[in-house]
Amino acid sequence: MIIISLNQQAQSLNGSGELYLQKYPKLGLKLVDGTSLAAAVVVNSIPHGADQVVLSGNISKVACAVAAALCKKNIKVIITNKQDYHFLQPKIPEDAADNLLLSKTGMAKVWIIGEGADATEQLRAPKGTRFIPYSQFPPRMARKDGCTYSTTPAMSVPKTLQNVHSCENWLPRRVMSAWRVAGIVHALEGWDEHECGDTVLDMDKVWSAALLHGFRPVAEA
Incomplete structure (x- = not known):
């Protein structure tokens, strides 16, 4: 084959x-x-005990898969962009749809980011936030104050x-x-x-x- x-x-x-x-x-x-x-690597990178994450960046096929998987695991996925939120809504399993949230003030300390992640938006994350990329290319790293950036999905x-x-x-x-x-x-x-x-x-x-x-x-x- x-x-x-x-x-x-x-x-x-x-x-x-x-x-x-x-x-x-x-x-x-x-x-x-x-x-x-790629989505599995991201999902398995979420720190144990995390109950909410912020998803930021261009919504790709991997981002959709990650959002759906996390919602099924009863982890709140916070979307800050209204258009992205409405795009993702139908892709989330019906019994987990309540875990997809639209909010401008998400204070989660785990952010899942892709290409196009707004550097200004990253500045709203709390100090010590862990940024986990879901893109093939590393997104722009805008934080240096105790925040950490994981590698792009890899093994x-x-x-x-x-x-x-x-x-x-x-x-x-x-x-x-x-x-x-x-x-x-x-x-x-x-x-x-x-x-x-x-x-x-x-x-x-x-x-x-x-x-x-x-x-x-x-x-x-």
């Missing part, structure tokens, strides 16, 4: 990769955009994987972008399905498979 790990896909660019399937319906390979694993590679340095120049050595790890895991598991367009694979299943094959959260590297 041939797996193509998609990077820098967007709904406005190519339907999150689905354009390839429409153009080549007999494509003899699987397309994996890595949304499920450390197994010790058995040789000749690996860094996947992106902003990641530590032997750390690989979650989107790329997703393609490797997909191939190792032999999954016979695409992850592109609106499709998001089971996050818990993909996360467990990545751990099974020796990939680890960056904090455990």
